[in-house]
Amino acid sequence: MHQRTIYMEPSALEQLRHNMSEDKQISQANHFRIDDALSMLTEREREVYVMVKAELLSLEQATRYLGVCKSTVQKTVDRAELKINNQIANSLFSFVG
Numbered sequence: 001m002h003q004r005t006i007y008m009e010p011s012a013l014e015q016l017r018h019n020m021s022e023d024k025q026i027s028q029a030n031h032f033r034i035d036d037a038l039s040m041l042t043e044r045e046r047e048v049y050v051m052v053k054a055e056l057l058s059l060e061q062a063t064r065y066l067g068v069c070k071s072t073v074q075k076t077v078d079r080a081e082l083k084i085n086n087q088i089a090n091s092l093f094s095f096v097g
Helices: 012-020 028-038 043-054 059-066 070-090
Strands: none
Touching: 028 070, 043 059, 043 070, 059 070
16 A cells, blocks of 8 residues: 655644644644644644644645645644644643643
């Protein structure tokens, strides 16, 4: 079975942190929170989430890149956001800083 390699910009995680920050300045504690939350995602969820939220691809662009239907991309982003929000709410990192 052929395994597809996904190449992503090295700065994608930093861009995600930047996009998630309201004031565009993010503390070290928030870096830990984001890394902790993203660690709960599967590789595919992380890939799709970063495409849409960090690289700011539209659902249509992500759909074309991944070769899946739009609803699959949307469901994956929704599932990732649910996991991220749950991890943020329940993580020990939420009590830091």
